[in-house]
Amino acid sequence: MATTIYRATGRRKTAVARVWLKPGDGSKVVVNKRPFESYFTDVYLRRNVLQPFEVTGTAGQFDVIVNVRGGGVLGQAEAARLGIARALVSVKEEFKGILRKGGLLTRDPRMKERKKYGQRGARARFQFSKR
Numbered sequence: 001m002a003t004t005i006y007r008a009t010g011r012r013k014t015a016v017a018r019v020w021l022k023p024g025d026g027s028k029v030v031v032n033k034r035p036f037e038s039y040f041t042d043v044y045l046r047r048n049v050l051q052p053f054e055v056t057g058t059a060g061q062f063d064v065i066v067n068v069r070g071g072g073v074l075g076q077a078e079a080a081r082l083g084i085a086r087a088l089v090s091v092k093e094e095f096k097g098i099l100r101k102g103g104l105l106t107r108d109p110r111m112k113e114r115k116k117y118g119q120r121g122a123r124a125r126f127q128f129s130k131r
Contacts, residue, residue: 006062006090010083012108015071019083021091024063026053031066031080045077052085055102056095082107 006021029036029050040046053059064084068076085104089096099105113122120126 006087008083008086008090010079010081010086010107012078012082013071013075013111015068015075015079017066017068017076017079017083019080019087020065021062021084021087022065023061026060026062028063029066030064032068036064040073040077042073045073049077049080049084051081051102052088052099052104055104056088056098058088058091058095062091078108 003023008019008021010017010019031039036046036049040049050059053062066080066083068080070076071079081104085099089099089105096105115121118126
């Protein structure tokens with residue numbers, strides 16, 4: 001009998017995380033083929049990524065495999081968090097309300113604003129000289 005694998009995608013800024021959840025003891029969390037602790041060295045980021053499990057009370061029930069590309073470390077962590085939350089909704093539909101209330105199913109739309117032509121940056125202008 002094959003075990004069910006739950007798959008979801010999470011995005012944040014330019015980071016894209018593909019997440020797979022497999023029923024297990026929760027000890028195996030792998031990010032880009034590296035142990036979770038060595039990829040996200042900051043404790044805050046690790047807690048942030050695993051937040052959906054704490055909110056739903058499913059900590060230690062799933063092994064997680066994450067493939068994440070693009071962006072920085074924080075963007076990648078938040079993309080992984082969204083992917084895990086979406087995968088948990090596919091596990092059990094009752095989690096949707098809990099995760100929504102915790103703000104874990106909302107895709108953060110904030111992106112870097114592009115640089116405009118004739119300007120130094122997105123909003124910053126070149127210095128104006130009257131004379």
